[in-house]
Amino acid sequence: MKKLSTEVLVIGGGAAGLSAAAEAASAGAKVLVVESDLRPGGQLIKQTHKFFGSKDEYAGTRGFKIADILLDEINSFKDSVSILQNTTVSGYYKEDDEFTAMRGEEEYFHIKAKKTIVATGAQERLIPFPNNDIPGVYGAGAVQTLMNVYGVLPGRRVLMVGAGNIGLIVSYQLMQAGVQVAAVVEAAPRVGGYWVHAAKIRRMGVPILLRHSIKRALGEKCITGAVITGLNERFEPVGPEQQINCDLICIAVGLSPTTELLSQAGCKMMYVPQLCGNVAQRDRGMRTSNPDFYTAGDAGGIEEASAAMVEGRIAGLSAAAALGYPTEHGKLDEYWGRLQSLRKGEAGARICQGIDCVLVKDWEGVAHA
Amino acid sequence: MSTSPETKEKIYVCRCEEITLEEIDEWIDRGYDTVDELKRVLRVGMGPCQGRGCQDIIMREIAKKTGKPITEVAPMRVRPPVKPVKIGLLADGGEK
Numbered sequence: 001m002k003k004l005s006t007e008v009l010v011i012g013g014g015a016a017g018l019s020a021a022a023e024a025a026s027a028g029a030k031v032l033v034v035e036s037d038l039r040p041g042g043q044l045i046k047q048t049h050k051f052f053g054s055k056d057e058y059a060g061t062r063g064f065k066i067a068d069i070l071l072d073e074i075n076s077f078k079d080s081v082s083i084l085q086n087t088t089v090s091g092y093y094k095e096d097d098e099f100t101a102m103r104g105e106e107e108y109f110h111i112k113a114k115k116t117i118v119a120t121g122a123q124e125r126l127i128p129f130p131n132n133d134i135p136g137v138y139g140a141g142a143v144q145t146l147m148n149v150y151g152v153l154p155g156r157r158v159l160m161v162g163a164g165n166i167g168l169i170v171s172y173q174l175m176q177a178g179v180q181v182a183a184v185v186e187a188a189p190r191v192g193g194y195w196v197h198a199a200k201i202r203r204m205g206v207p208i209l210l211r212h213s214i215k216r217a218l219g220e221k222c223i224t225g226a227v228i229t230g231l232n233e234r235f236e237p238v239g240p241e242q243q244i245n246c247d248l249i250c251i252a253v254g255l256s257p258t259t260e261l262l263s264q265a266g267c268k269m270m271y272v273p274q275l276c277g278n279v280a281q282r283d284r285g286m287r288t289s290n291p292d293f294y295t296a297g298d299a300g301g302i303e304e305a306s307a308a309m310v311e312g313r314i315a316g317l318s319a320a321a322a323l324g325y326p327t328e329h330g331k332l333d334e335y336w337g338r339l340q341s342l343r344k345g346e347a348g349a350r351i352c353q354g355i356d357c358v359l360v361k362d363w364e365g366v367a368h369a
Numbered sequence: 370m371s372t373s374p375e376t377k378e379k380i381y382v383c384r385c386e387e388i389t390l391e392e393i394d395e396w397i398d399r400g401y402d403t404v405d406e407l408k409r410v411l412r413v414g415m416g417p418c419q420g421r422g423c424q425d426i427i428m429r430e431i432a433k434k435t436g437k438p439i440t441e442v443a444p445m446r447v448r449p450p451v452k453p454v455k456i457g458l459l460a461d462g463g464e465k
Contacts, residue, residue, distance in 0.1 A: 001463040091449020102454055108463035123421045128390050130378035216378065256425050260451040263444075271440045277425070278444045 002109035006032035008319050009099070009113030011089045011261060014042020015305040016297025016312035017119035018070040023316030024117075025077040027325040032111070033074075033081065034101060036088040041067030042121060043141070044305060046148040049169055052194070056338055057306035066305075092264040097292075099261075115292055115319040118262050119312060122255035122276075122298035127161070130216040136223025140170040140252035147177050155248030159226045160184040161214050165193035165304075167252030171201050174250075182244045185212040185228050187235055187253075214249065215241060223247050255302045262299070265290045274354030275301030281358045284332065285318030286311060289363060294319055301358070303351055310338050382430075383423040385416020393427060397434045404428060404445040414445055417453050 008024045010017045013035030021031045033040065047063020058066045074081045087103040089111070099111040124139035126132070138146075138154060140162065146152040158179055160171045163186035171181045181201065189210055191198045198208060211231045218225040226244045229237040256277040263269060267280040267288035280288040280295045287294050294315040297308035314335045321327045343351050380390040388411050396410055404420075404427050407413050413427060414420030424445055432439040458465060 088452050090452050090454055093449065100449065100454075102450075102452070102458070105455055105458060106465045108454060108458050125425055126422055128380045128382050128426055130380050133379075133381045133384060258421070260419075260447040263447050264449060264451075269444075271442070271444070273440065 002107070003098075003112060004032065004109065005112040006030055007114045007323055008032070008316070009034065009111060009116045010119060010316075011116065012042065012119035012121055012297070012299070013037075013040035013083060013085075014119060014121050014297065014308070015044050015066070015070075016121075016299070016308040016315075017042065017117070018067070018074060019309040019312030020117045020119055020294075020296050020316035020319070021081050021083075021312075022070060022073045022077070023313045024320045025074065025080045025316075027317065027320035027327050029080070029320045029323055029325055031081045032113070033083040034087050034089050034111070035083060035085050038086050040071060040083055040085060044070075046144050047305070048148055048173065051306060053304065053306035053342055054338065057309050057342065059306070063305065066309075070309075089261060092261050094264065094266060113292075115294065115322060116265075117286075117294045117296055117312070117315045117319055118259075118265075118280075118299050119296045119308075119315070120258040120261065120299045122257050122302055124251065125254045125256050125276075126251055127214075127253055129214050131219065132217060134217055134219050134223055135221070136219065136247055137217055137249045137251065140166050140250040141255075143248070143250050144170050144173065147173060153177055153179065155179060155223075155246070157182055157246045158248040158250055159214065159228070159244050159246045160250045160252060162186060162250075162252030162254070163188075163191045163193060163198065163208055163210075164252060164254065165197060166255075167250070168193040168197035168201060170250060170252060171206065172197065172204075175201070175204060175206075179248070181206045182246050183228070184208045185214060186210050187213045187231055213237070217249055218243070223249055255298060257299050257301060259295075259299055262288060262293060262295060265293045267293055267295070270358055272301065272354045272357045274350050275303075275358070277302070279358055281360055283360050283362060284314075284336065285321075286315040287318055287322075287363070291322075291363070301351070301354055304342070307339060307342050307351075310335050310342065382426050383411070383413040383416065383420075385418050385422070386412045386414075388413045388423075390430070393430055394434065397431060402431050402435050403443055404431070405443070408445055419447070419451055419453075420445055 007030040010033045044063045044067035053059045215227045215229040262280045296311040296315040428442045
């Protein structure tokens with residue numbers, strides 16, 4: 001069976017993975033990026049809106065343009081970086097220290113790497129409710145992919161469940177595509193996303209119902225509506241109930257980190273609610289308890305793409321340094337400074353709390369503790 | 370969002386294996402209160418998505434029913450492959 005080998009393997013070609021690849025290559029390392037989708041860029045390729053954050057992380061630039069910028073940077077390193085598309089890393093086998101990977105359904109092979117950066121991103125979280133299996137119930141991210149990547153209109157009238165940034169932004173983009181937004185329901189007593197995104201859809205007359213959630217979907221073969229209900233402080237449905245006419249229900253209740261490969265590599269994991277799931281403990285260089293594995297981006301905790309890019313830079317820098325490539329002194333501190341400035345504000349404070357739980361000073365100390 | 374007791378509608382938690390919330394609750398009540406045990410008795414998380422859709426919901430349900438904080442509910446053990454691989458591809462030595 002075919003076997004590829006590389007110095008740095010980057011699993012996932014999204015915001016974090018591409019940044020990690022660029023950084024490691026800039027220090028001189030040979031990098032292989034493995035991306036399961038048909039083209040690299042991850043979630044960036046469907047972000048048609050302009051990013052916030054800081055200038056260093058391309059604030060003011062539209063997400064899909066940021067993917068192009070990162071790919072241009074990677075291309076400037078010529079042969080040091082190769083990208084495999086349509087290829088999924090399907091497992092890590094500790095005893096052999098080897099990965100298996102599959103390209104489409106045509107080819108299955110092994111990969112050997114000196115250092116591995118796991119930038120596998122996240123998956124959409126779903127919630128259980130009656131009739132949630134009827135066609136027409138989607139993850140909001142999936143709907144965004146359908147519209148912005150494939151140009152497919154997912155429905156005519158939507159109920160959006162969740163008023164975080166994804167729910168708000170996708171609601172607006174649905175409207176731009178001509179879909180009516182019947183309402184946005186949010187279980188929390190307040191809007192989770194940025195005010196500017198909420199204001200945009202409120203100005204268009206879309207109700208955002210706080211302390212509300214979906215109770216059941218309606219329909220036989222496809223969605224014809226939904227029943228929503230008011231919630232109490234313990235998030236229990238207490239009514240009043242309302243029927244919403246819609247043919248599309250979008251679930252935007254958050255994401256969970258994708259961490260299977262880190263578990264298989266034996267990395268110490270921890271469930272951290274602030275980071276939205278089970279994530280790997282790491283040091284300041286994003287190195288996990290397995291010295292050959294690094295975590296970066298949403299796989300290490302759900303956060304915005306701008307932070308994922310900085311974490312990718314850090315992981316790439318540390319992996320290259322661990323391989324003996326000279327890296328610029330003070331760069332790690334500079335990147336941490338950028339993370340700190342991105343993690344200002346209320347949402348950032350929550351992330352910082354989560355990071356405090358998983359950050360270790362140095363792994364040797366932990367091993368003896 | 371759990372159903373009110375008067376409704377008998379099915380709520381699918383694991384879509385791949387078509388396992389409902391009711392079944393999961395029933396087995397948690399019988400003492401199968403870890404994701405791994407539920408996986409063994411119900412096959413939850415063993416379909417094409419390998420638990421990506423259901424694990425989180427199951428962990429929350431275990432936390433809710435046992436009163437344990439979610440931080441103490443162990444996630445399922447994940448073995449390779451993390452995505453389905455066709456047996457024919459392996460039989461052909463990895464090339465079609």
